[in-house]
Amino acid sequence: MAPTESSTGRARVARKGVRPAAPITPHRLPAGEESDWEGIQGSADGTGLRIAVACSRFNGNVTRLLLAGALGELDSRGVTGADRTVVWVPGAFELPLAAAAAARSGQYDAVICLGAVIRGETSHYDVIAGQCAAGIQQIQLELSLPVVFGVLTTENLDQALARAGGSAGDKGAEAATTAIEMANVLRLLERARPGFTADDEPRRTTR
Ligand code: INI
Secondary structure (H helix, E strand, O other): OOEEEOOOOOEEEOOOOOOOOOOOOOOOOOOOOOOOOOOOOOOOOOOOOOEEEEEEOOOHHHHHHHHHHHHHHHHHOOOOHHHEEEEEEOOHHHHHHHHHHHHHOOOOOEEEEEEEEEOOOOOHHHHHHHHHHHHHHHHHHHHOOOEEEEEEEEOOHHHHHHOEEEOOEEHHHHHHHHHHHHHHHHHHHHHOOOOOOHHHOOOOOOO
16 A cells, blocks of 8 residues: 655555545644644544435536545545445535435435536526525534535536546545534534533434
């Protein structure tokens, strides 16, 4: 196994067939590392977490790349095999409904929504993008479960491709690290609640 260098200088080991995790941008917490910042922070280690990934088929040439980025990142952070589930939906407008069902199932610590809304000649774009973002935010606030907005909203296809693992980054991979960090933050916050006992720990339905 070939070691790779993380942005912190710590060597990470690349598993066979698994893309090494993308370099961590400054606001992201490296897997397994303590932060010097005071307070509660979720780690970027996804071991033991279960995550659903809702992915739109609309603009599938882009969303498939977002999905590859998200799954590669989940793999490299320990969310593998049966611990993650991909749910396909027709378009970005349907993402909130699928995310709500996944969140309510009690089976997941976080839900990632992946989509690509690309501006056309009409105002359809604004309606879809706005409703999708608002729906996702509503679900995560109502259900107190991280639901991550991994939906590109761009002027054209080139801009979308650039952000789906191209020259302008990988929003799929970013969505995966956000989901893991926020799932871990919520666990820590639940444990910090007065009167919390070990019996309160598994809020998810057992397998
Ligand atoms: N869905 C997208 O995911 N991206 C788009 O760019 C898009 N545009 O432009 O129309 C889009 N439309 C479909 C929409 O999400 C729903 O699937 C459809 O309206 C049925 O509810």
